[in-house]
Amino acid sequence: MKKTITLLLVILGITFSSAQENDNPEFTGENFSLEGALDLFKKANSLENFEELLNQESNNVNNLDLNNDGNIDYINVDDIKENDTHVIVLSTFLSKTEKQDIATVGIEKTGNEEATLQIEGDQDLYAENTIAEPYDVSEKMNQGKGGPSLSEIISTRIIVNVWFWPSVRYIYAPRYVAWKSPHRFGFYPRWWKPWRPFRYATFYTRAAPHRVYYHRTPICRLVIVRKVYAPRRNHSTIVIHKNNHKTVVLKSNNRSEKYQKSKRKPNVKVVKVSKNRRR
Template sequence: MKKISFWFILLAWSFSFSQDADTTENTGDNFSLEGALALFKKASNIEEFEKLLNEEQNNVTNLDLNGDGEIDYIVVNAIQENDTHVLVLSTYLNETEKQDIATIGIEKTGNEEALLQIEGDEDLYAANTIAEPIDIEEKATKTGHGPNSFNIETVAVVVNVWFWPSVRYLYTPGYVVWKSPYRWRVYPKWWKPWKPYRHTVFYTKTTPHRVYYTRTPTRRVVVARKVYTPRRSRSTVVVHTRRGTTVVHKNKRGKTTVVRTKKRARR
C-alpha cells in the first residue's frame, strides 16, 4: 500500500511539474519581441509588417488574450511627431476593448542614422522589457610588448537601422501615417486564426529570432516613449497568472473583478 501511495505521489508531482514548466511567467512570453523586430527589418512598409506579424509560419505570436482558443489578430498603428515614429502593436479583445502588446520606437539621430527599440506593454511583460537589434564587433586590446601581446574580445554594438527598408519608408517625403483598417471581427480575407501552441513549443520556434536581437535594460528611444505614453490603450485584462487567473482592473465605479479560467489543452 505504501509503495502504491509513493508512486501515486511521484506521478502527481511529475504531472504538476510538467504543467508548471509549460506555463508562462508573463502573458507577453507568448509574443516574441525579437521576432517582431526581425519581421520589421524584412518588411518594406507598415502594411506588409502587419501581415507578416499575423502569419503563423513566422512564429512571432502565440497570444490568445481573450481566451477564445484562437490566436488574436494584431493590428499596427503608427504615431509620428517630427522625426520620431512609434508603431503600436495591439489587439482587440472585443468590440470596445483594445490592448497594446508592444511599441517600436524609431528616432533619427543624424544624417542617415536612426535608433530603434521595441518595448513590451507592462500589462503583459515585466516592467522595462526592451529588445533591440545588435551587431558583434571584435576589439583588440594591447596587453604587453611583442606581436602577440593583444587580447581579442567581442562586443555587442547598437545597430544603425537607417537602411532598413521599413525605416526608410517612414522617412520618405509624403509618408502618410499608417492606421490599420482592421478591428474586432473585421479582418483581412487571407487571415486564418490558429490554435495556440504549448509555450515550450512556441519558445523553441522563436529561437532563431534571438540570434540578432537581444533584451536590454537601457531605454535609448526616450522621445518615442514620451510620444506614445498618453496614447496608450489597455483593456480590463491584465495578465494570466500561473494559476490560470485572469486579473481585471477596477472599473469606473471602483469595482474589481477576478475571473478564474481553466487552462486549455494545447498542441
C-alpha cells in the first residue's frame, strides 16, 4: 500500500512539473492576442479609443510583462501613414530609452469602398510570419450528378472587406492626421491601472473568444505595408533567448547575429536594463 501511495505521489509530481513547463508559451508574443487586438480594432471608433481598449484588463488581449517589473506593459498605438496605406504599430516602452514593437495592423485600400487588413506579430516575439486576419465563410450547394441525395455544401473562407469598420473609416477620413500616442515610459493616462500577468494557460483560455472570427494565416497579403514599416521598426537593445535552459545575451550592435539566432524559434523574453548604458 505504501509503495502504491509513493508511486502515485511521484506520478503526480511529474505531472505537476510537466504542467508548469507547458504553461509557458513557445514564443513570448503569444502572451498578446493578435486576434483579440483585431477584435478591439473593429469595435474602436478611433485609434485613441483603440489604445484605451488594448490597455483594459477585462478585454483579455494583453498579458505581456517584457521588462519583468511584475506589471502588465502599457501598449502604445502609433499610425504610420503613406498615401492609402496605414501601418498601426503596437509597441511598449521598456524604459525611458527603449521601445519594443509588438505587432502591426496593416491596412491597404483596394477599391473605392474596399480595404484589406492583417495583423503581424513582431519577429522578436513571434514565430516568423505570424499573421492573423478577419475571415468570413461563403457557402454554396454543389449539386451532384446522382441527384439531390448526393448534393453537398462547400464552405470556403473569404477575405473580409474592412472598409466599414468605424476605426478604418476614421483613419481614411479627409481631415485625418496620423495618430501618435502621447504616452511614454512613466507617463501614462490616469485611467490606466496595470495588473499582474496571468499564467499563460489562464490567459489562453480567457482570450479564446477572440479566435472565433479571426484566424492565423501564413500568407502576407499586404506587401506595401511591410515596405512602409521595415525602416521604422523599433526593437529593444537587449533580448534574452532562453533555449534548452541556457541564457544567451545578444546586444543590438550585432543585429545580424540576433536575427539569425531568432530564426531558431527560441522563447524570446525582453528584459529591463538596469544599468546606464550611455557611452
